[in-house]
Amino acid sequence: MNSRSTTKTLLLLTAILVFAVALAATLGFLKVSIVDVATILFAKLTQQTLHAGIDPIAATVVGDIRMPRILAAVLVGGMLGVSGAIFQAILLNPLADSYTLGISTGAAFGASLVIVLQIFGLVLPPVVSVPIFAFGGAIGTLALVLYLASGDRRLSSTSLILAGVIVAAILSAAIGFLKFLADEQVGIIIFWLMGSLSGASWQNILLLTPTALLGTMVALFYSRDLNIMATGDRAATSLGVHTVRLRTTLLTAGTLLTAVAVSVSGIIGFVGLIVPHMLRHMVGPDNRRLISLSFFTGGLLLLFADTLTRAVLPVEVPIGVLTALLGGPFFCILFKKRQKDGTTTF
């Protein structure tokens, strides 16, 4: 609640994040000292030529290969974190995320569809088509879910979740069929479905940054309204909250964040679910704090996971698999502990 301590925390987190980014850039097959990383980045930012004494290969590796991937990890993680916080608050369900609404599955379907079309000879530049189809799949799914739930005039969270589960079930079957059609080349789809940041480029960063800013700003703008939603529709309406408008706006913002993140990285599960869930346990449910904290924590978490698979593990494990393997058991422990504490309401 105290805004000064929140500002302090955010400044501290920004500092930690900058340090983590620099540290991650030193790690990898080619070791680069943190001083050199700072010099290379400073030169790149100010468009100056590098002074002698710095290995030009190191400059290329850090500036053009590692940096976009590292920033993509931070942004994607942050976006997934914020979108999870939005979905959980708006659906009044601490276990909600873009999966509950079928949005991730929609994005996966879009991507699988274009991959299969390419296998069958459709010629499209691959950098453009997969992200665009993933995005289209996510938005289309949200539209369908909203349409299915709209019979209920107040757009209640129960209707939304039910509609999401139904649509996701259909889409999962459709993805299965696409995999079947892909036959021997099913590996491409599977790789994409497991998520990876290895192909991240500066172009991706140019797409991710404004989306992350916009989505997070919208969520912060409505954070007090989001808090009030926790008291139920009738009470929220009596406090002057436009419940239907708020749900539509924030579901769109959450979908935009998920869709753009997924279009760059493929499906990365558990970040959107665990980050806001865990934070709510630590700092309380107030969305005015939770949303910005979710961004930082999600970003740091995915950066950690991606650096682990990129630079530490002997073989590069798909990041979606890694987050699920790390996050899943952690979540199980949290879940069991909660039951023991006797808190059935999360």
Added chain:
Amino acid sequence: MDRLWSLKDVSFGYGTTPVLQEVSLELRPGHCYGILGPNGSGKTTLLDLLSGLLAPQSGTIEFNGRFLHSWPKKHLAQQLALVPQDFMVRFGYSVREVVEMGLHPHLHRFATPSSEDLALIEEVLELTGITTFADRSVTRLSGGEKQRVAVARALAQQPTVLLLDEATSNLDIHHSLEILQLIRKRFEQQGMQVIAVMHDLNLASFFCDHLIFLKKGHVVCQGPTEEVLTPETIATVYGVEAEVTPNTFTNCRQVSFRLPVNP
């Protein structure tokens, strides 16, 4: 102003089932109205129409000289507060955080509460007797405690009209009386209007100075409690035999009932 609310031929239904039919009412400020009637008579729907959650399918509702639906939601929320039947809060907000939500319609989007606002919060916490557990999570409270938080939140909204939707139906008699008494106190201090949907006739008689009886979506009768709370009204509305007697112990009219005996 002599009328705060003016309802003309208000009708509402879900699908093809009519719930309220041509309800016309005039409600004056400074009174405590009780809305009574059997299950399914449209009491809660009437309250939802007054709070602006539902819009009438035909007829008009005027509030403070203006059509209700033409009020911006935020301005309406500065004047109307609702205490729902089962106040439930998802996520573990502290009691104080929930009560502070009552300030929402009075605050700019990114404003933090002023020291006067915070003093008001302390005052309503004290008034509703929840100061001792103000920092506890609302999910860990009992039903009676939760309802008091709902009342505190509504009072923090500083409304001119307080709407109660069976706010004490699920509470024992001690907690019911406690909550009604503290609302009554606030009502007498500040002269706000109270419109309460109630089930218990005796509590309504104790709490409300005006009663409105609904049956099958129609207003059967309305007026000052001592005039309309009669065996005849109760027989028409609920289909039970009743005896209404002035009670010196509670200082208001009390009702006893029995099912009609077939002659």
